């Protein structure tokens with residue numbers, strides 16, 4: 001696969017899309033039809049050619065989850081969304097974690113619609129200077145993200161009061177919250193779905209916990 005021939009890597013159009021969506025609210029639960037209404041013809045064409053790519057051509061081996069309907073039972077929590085049944089398990093686990101170690105987990109990323117996942121991917125692609133292979137190791141293609149799977153939802157955790165700087169592997173992995181999760185999360189059905197050396201081709205993500213469906 002010759003990267004330079006992939007039309008979707010048009011840096012100017014990607015920049016324009018991201019700029020246009022910068023001020024949009026509730027992007028995390030946007031549908032493809034809502035997204036297409038916000039973009040012009042060229043921008044839409046780029047998104048559509050992107051979502052037709054096969055992630056396996058780029059070293060991503062995760063399962064296809066689907067680009068279906070956005071769940072209706074989403075609970076909003078500090079700007080993030082979780083399906084109600086997932087929220088309840090998370091809330092209970094966090095209460096026990098607080099009883100045990102006097103800390104609380106915050107959510108860095110919860111449910112993300114497949115259309116939002118394509119925006120997230122384009123953001124990372126730009127941040128990675130349009131290095132597609134590097135981007136694929138850190139973020140799933142739309143339809144392949146465990147954040148878009150309400151039945152088997154993934155949540156990215158961070159330490160309370162933290163920001164993006166402490167969810168990285170070098171940091172969240174060292175927190176007492178992470179240690180507690182490795183010892184207790186399975187009691188609630190949460191598991192680390194991208195452990196070290198995982199087969200999906202995704203880097204080790206100590207902050208990314210998935211709830212069994």
Ligand SMILES: [Zn+2]
Pocket residue numbers: 109147154155156205207208209
């Ligand atoms: Zn994640």
